[in-house]
Amino acid sequence: MPSQVFTFRAMNSTFEIRIDSKYEIPYDQLTILNSETERLEQIMSRFRESSELTFLNRNIHKWNSVSDVMSHVLNRTEEKWFEMKGTFDPRVLSDLVQLGYAGSKVPQAPSQDYLFEWNNLGQVKFSTPIDLGGIGKGYTADHLSNLIERQYKNDLFGYFINAGGDMVVNGTQEDGSPWNIGVEDPIHSENDLSMALRISGEKTAICTSSVWKNKWEHNNQSVHHLINPWSHQPYQGNIVSVIALGKTCVDAEVYAKCLFIQDEQKNIAIPFLPHISINNQKEIQYSTELTPKISWFYSGFSFSDR
Template identity: 30%
Template sequence: MEENIFEENFKALGTDIYIGIIAPKEEAQKVLATFAEVKNIYKRKELIFSRFNLGSELSKLNNNLGVFQEGSDDIIYLAQESLDYYLKSDKFFDPRILEGLEGIGYRKNFKENVFDTKDGFSTEIFKKDLAQDLIISGGKVKFLRKIDFSGIAKGYITDKVAEFLFSRGWRSFLVDSGGDMHASGLNKRGEKWGIALEESENENEIATEISNEGIATSGNTRKYWEIDGKKFHHLINPKNVDEFSFDLKSVTVIAGTTQEADVMAKVLFLMGLEKGLKFSNENGIKSIFLKNNKKIIKSKRLV
């Protein structure tokens, strides 16, 4: 049977979602049913993790600081993963960024937000160890500071969708959640999935190829703004909250899971080229750094 690629595009998580499934044309109805189920997965996860939905589970936790609340499996899982990544990343990964984002004017969905004022925020939000502000006890969780899992949730959700597709019998597919991707099997041509870099000198040139892996890019090419002559982007550095570097355009990471790639791309971007490249090489991370001058630098595992 001839293999085709069935494609679906829609909006979720405040970004563009793309699902591509390689399958015989005879299985078109099964593919369409799969697409419908995938959309529901994104809807359900968005109701858990969206900071812009006042009725989401995350918003309810942020509106009840200092009180233990029942947590869904998703919330408990990402809370624990966040605690682990906090230590693994030398504390560059820190989900207590919400007060900071709101303080520099990022209060609503990026496309709807008006970046006209900034209230600033206290650097005290990062002073304590994360384990003192994010506490898990059994199936309950307590926030002492506002938490935002956006630095990990999109990769996690992408992996959950990939797991679902695999459970439905699909073996070759691509899930793209606004740049956080999981590629399974091979593309329509029977080759690994080719990935290009946005904002690179040649955006149509394949920068890397992946199969049965996750890939994520983090940078300042989409979410940046200016208030009173100062430039900001959405990646807050907990080590230096006043630093909004534009030396790098982006960092891309390839890993066994999209969640891992999502977190590490942000961590390496915040570390900067020199420290981030050193961290990549010491920890065997597959990473691509795109400098502001569009020069590409790859870690040892990709050279």
């Protein structure tokens, strides 16, 4: 009963995939997961000069044909924009660029009251450049999950995907035990984890978003990538980390980021997903639904459910 681990670098992150199956999977089959990740990054990355997204961002106000993947990602992006009442907004790219978080050079243009337009030929027209970083990695993790299930469905005990903080777990480990998921400690520098979860059974996506990792200096100030689309500034509240659980990584990834913005925009009501939030007062709040899954927590925090 082999347990195989496959790691590779992609999307400025380390991807780690573990598959627990009845039979050993040939290594060349596992490398397909790397190749597929590279293919999706070439489509969605705003940091690559030759990516499909960079082409679209440089050709705003024009009708452009898109790949099937880009069409699907853009539809999911628009769906999440509506669902999250604008709390998730890929048009914050211009704000990120002004803060010094630049990728491939693209023109600047004011946002309209829509994300993009479609015509009856399936072509898309951007009114302003967009960033798919808030959804692209989640989409990739979901895609790898679907590939594993299609290829090895009848032979799996379970599997684990960690796409740089966007995770998918399904089934169990080969010995039947649950997957152990650690939640990073963003407060205590001497400590690795703030709590741990035990998850098994049906597929679960777990995504983390934080303001303590992806930071840089701009005009002598520390800034981060979580932009409030109304203020056009990085989130300024007390939350430092959010972990959301959902059926897909796209759902969980977007929701985790939106909880930061909702903390500032108190009047914005967004759909509920089970989640954990950690603030700079050393407090951890978690959804009641997660209580049975918590196996350990660090005593340096105060805990409460809600």
